Amino acid sequence: MPNLFGLQLDRPSFWIGFLTGTLFWLVLARLSKEWPAIREGLKQWFKHLRQRQLAGTEFAIRQDALKRAQRSHLSAALFSLDEIAIPPRLLAPPSPPLEETDSRLPHIYEQIIPPLPEWPEFASRFGAPTLTPLQALRQRARIAIIGKPGSGKTVTLAFLASLLARRENDLGFANSLTPIFLHYLDIEPYLPEIKDPLEPIYKTLSRTLPLTAQPRLWSFLKSAFNDGEVVLLLDGIDEVPPEMLEAATSYLKTLLEQYPHIRLVLAAPDQYLDGLLNLGIEPLPLAAWTRDQTAEFIARWSRLWNQHLGSQIAQKTGVIPLDDLLVRGWIDPTPVYSPLEWTLYLWALSAGDLSDNIAHAVDAYVNRLCGPKIPIPSLITLARTFIESRKPALTIREIEQSVTELKTLTITAPAEELKAEEKTPGSPASKTERPANRVLLALLDTGLLSEYSGERLAFNHIYIMAYLAAQQLTVPPIAPHRLLWSAEDALCYHLIAARPEATWLEAWVDKALSLSNTDFFHAFYWARLAPRNSVARSILMKRLLPILQGKSEEPEDSIEGLAACATSNDPSLSLLFRQWIKATQADFRFYGALGCGFLQDPTALKDLIALLNDPEERVRMGACLGLAQYREPVAEEAILRALTFGDEPLRLAAAEVLANVIPGGEEHLKEALTLEDLLTRRAAVLGIAHLNAPWVIDELERIAVEDGQWVVRNAAAQALESRRHADSRFPQTLTPPHETPWLIAFAAKMGQGISPGQPVDSLLQHALIQGDDEEKIKAMLMIRWQPHPDYIQVLKILLRHENPEVRHMARYTLWVLSLHAPVTPPA
Structure with missing residues (x-):
């Protein structure tokens, strides 16, 4: 070339x-x-x-979560969680406005009863909308499960952990999620000096995982947290006093900033969440058991007791276990008790410790675990020490310094233990006394105390600790208008039961009323275990009646007051509610209908049925909700007549309670779909849309095409469209203000723009005042995470808005903002 x-x-x-x-x-x-x-x-x-390389470690973590979950309930020594647990649900927040408003499914409950997150016992019985914990996690949500001590928060976390750990069913989006189930007190000692927020989790898991899984543990955690394929289930935040919550909040903030894609579920207190809400954590109240769920738990307990323990007890004692049907017919599931209290009550009854109230059941539980070895007075002093120290966990040294009697306490060991000690080289020939740490070890063996990282001990349940402390204390250590620590809240609950004269209560109530009615209503929770004619009940009812009679600046305070007194287990309320049913004022007839239904007063049944023909629509729907609480054929027949012959709102109410409240109601709705009357078919279509049964979608699609009446076909199409928007109730991750379309459009109307990082407090306040109803509701969804003092007054004005959706969202937003309350220092 x-x-x-x-x-x-x-x-x-x-x-x-x-x-x-x-x-x-x-x-x-x-x-x-x-x-x-x-x-x-x-x-x-x-x-x-x-x-594939980390599969062994992932399996070990899942097994660890499963084992921890199965023992994370009070009766773990008797039954597994799978056997005894009632599937938990969460109260859904008010649904945000949809872009296509015509597709919203009417919900009668939400039209006549405002959100009552403080009173889930009342809301749950009347069919308030609920979510499963898995549904709440669908949108990568960060959730705080809110509830009183003993309401089942730990069991909810354990139930979710078991579900995720097994992956037995098709969990959809959750199939790849690995549950990490921990207690905050286990990770707390590692928080002061950490370089990576995964270190406390790594160190805590290292204590329980098998040695074969530990070499790759750190690699797995880094990989899973970076990919967002983890659900961190953190128990124990609800046990921490407010002044200690800042450290937990700071740690979680660091964790979520470094690993923003993980899902987080907390067990949280119901009165104060410090800065947790600023992390985008959605507070969701735990739904209380309905009467039917309580009856199911009673039946399940009785069956399992006889199956696992009945024959053993009969062989040892000769006592024949009670028949399941007899127990179910004997125990009334109507009283408002927490799941923990029902467990204690049924345990005492099954074990032969016949108790006529919850206090006796708790006594029986403590005595059963301690036996003759551990003096109860020392245990009471120990509980008081925890309350007064304002710490959820103490070291052995701290306990010895505070409870000096433990140093001289003598406990007699069983003869076989003494013989074993005599044979041990270097042991005394006879040893009937043990030092304080031996006493604490004995309490650990009973299960009344639990051990956490840092060689710290804590009571197995804050409810038990507060009950024991109430046997020695006479007044709460502090008495602000809101007791923010769950232990103090539970202490007041037991103090009123143990000392019903409650000399401190009247001054507390007067101070609470000077601040807000909501603070006052909280005292009705404390009165649930109080004797029938106690002074405490008289003090509360005397101050409640003016509020129920409409002498309140906020109209819906009366509904909250009704929920507060109805859930207080006051037997004298039946007479009051029956009088209200016959009152000339429509509001009182409405309150009476709900109250009698909640108490299932059999003497009010005929009057409730008569209220289905009341001239006031709200009263008719209230009567329908009240009748749905009864399990009497005559009540069910009245509801079916309302479905067939009532006006349109009453038909819709009847269909809704058949779907959400009445057991077996779906069969009646299926039958109604075949009737000739088109209004009955339309109501039945909207009723079955509330069901989660697998056949519902196919049936609605069939009706939308085949029904001969356009009104019915249109209702089926509306129900199908509403089902497609079902996720609107799930907690959503909010977009930044500069990426939020409706806020950008509203700012443009106001002649403004929104830049990244720019404060929008003033703009949101203008939306609350000048925006249309949809903009007001969307603004309230945003200000929950950006609290500002100026919002409160505007929201209180919106409580009197003519649109119930705006009123209800304002009430719910005020509740969320109240969880941002400042820390009240100890006296």
Whole structure:
């Protein structure tokens, strides 16, 4: 080949090089177009390879969560969680406005009863909308499960952990999620000096995982947390006093900033959440058991007791266990008790410790675990020490310094233990006394105390600790208008039961009323276990009646007051509610209908049925909700007549309670779908849309096409569209203000713009005042996470808005904002 620039080129080599270079660039050009897909494929391949390498560690973590979950309930010594647990649900927040408002499914409960997150016992019985914990997690939500001590928060976490750990059913989005179930007191000692927020989790898991899983534990945690394939289930935040919650909040903030894609579920207190809400954590109240769920738990307990323990007890004692049907017929499931209290009550009854109230059942539980070895007075002093120290856990040294009697306490060991000690080299020939740490070890063996990281001890349940402390204390250590620590809240609950004269209560109530009615209503929770004619009940009812008679600045305070007194287990309320049913004022007839239904007063049944013909629509629907609480054929027949012959709102109310409240109501709705009356069919269509049964979608699609009446077909189409928007109730992650379309549009109307990082407090306040109803509701959804003092007054004005959706969202928003309350220092 001729010279080129003085170079002698070989012709074959030149053309081979030329063709090779051309092919290289052609291939590179093609690969550049396909590179995103190739990169994603490689990423998935490496991810799959990493998962295979870490599969053993993931399995060990799932098993650890499962084991922890199965023992995380009070009766773990008797039954597994799977056997005894009633599937938990959460009260749904008010649904945000939909873009297509015509597709919203009417919900009669929400039209006549405002959100009552403080009173889930009342809301749950009347069919308030609820979510499963798994549904609440669907949108990568961060959730705080809110509830009183003993309401079942730990069991809810354990139930969710078991579900995720097993992956037995198709969990959809949750199939790849690994549950990490921990107690905050286990990770707390590691918080002061950490470089990576995963370190406390790593150190806590290292204590319980098998040695074979530990070499790859850190790699697994880093990978899973980075990919967002973890659900961190953190128990114990509800046990921490407010002044200690700042450290937990700071740690979680660091964790979520570094690993923003993980899902988080907390067990949280119901009165104060410090800065947790600023982390985008949605507070969801735990739904209380309905009467039917309580009856199911009673039946399940009785069956399991006889199945597992009945024959053993009969062989040892000769006592024949009570028949399941007899127990179910004997125990009234109507009283408002927490799941923990029902457990204690049934345990005492089954074990032969016949008790006529919850206090006796708790006594029986403590005595059963302690036996003759551990003096109860020392245990009471120990509980008081925890309350007065304002710490959920104490070291052995701290306990010895505070409870000096433990140093001289003598406990007699069983004869076989003494013989074993005599044979031990170096042990005394006879040893009937043990030092304080031996006493504490004995309490650990009973299960009344639990051990956490840092060699710290805590009571197995804050409810039990408060009950024991109330046997020695006479007044709460502090008495602000809101007791923010769950232990103090539970202490007041037991103090009023133990000392019903409650000399401190009247001054507390007067101070609470000077601040807000909601603070005052909280005292009715404390009165649930008080004796029938106690002074405490008289003090509360005397101050409640003016509020119920409409002498309140906020109209819906009366409903909250009704819920507060109805859930207080006051037997004298039946007479009051029956009088209200016959009142000339419509509001009182409405309150009486709900109250009599909640108490299931049999003497009020005929009057409730008569209220289905009341001239006031609200009263008629209230009577329908009240009748749905009865399990009498005459009540069910009245509701079916309302479905068939009532006006449209009453038909819808009847269909809703058949779907949400009455057991077996769906069969009546199926039958109603075949009737000739088109209004009955339409109501039945909207009724079955509330059900989660697998056949509902197919049935609605059939009706939307085949029914002969346009009104019914349109109702079915509306129900189908509403089902597609079902996720609107699930907690959503809010977008930043500068990326929120409705707020950008509203700002444009106001002649403003929104820049990244720009404060929008003033703009949101304008939306609350000048926006339309939809903009008001959307603004309230945002201000929950950005509390500002100026919002409160505007929201109180919106409590009197003519649109119930605006009123109810304002009430719910005020509740969320109240959880931002400042810390009340100890006296």
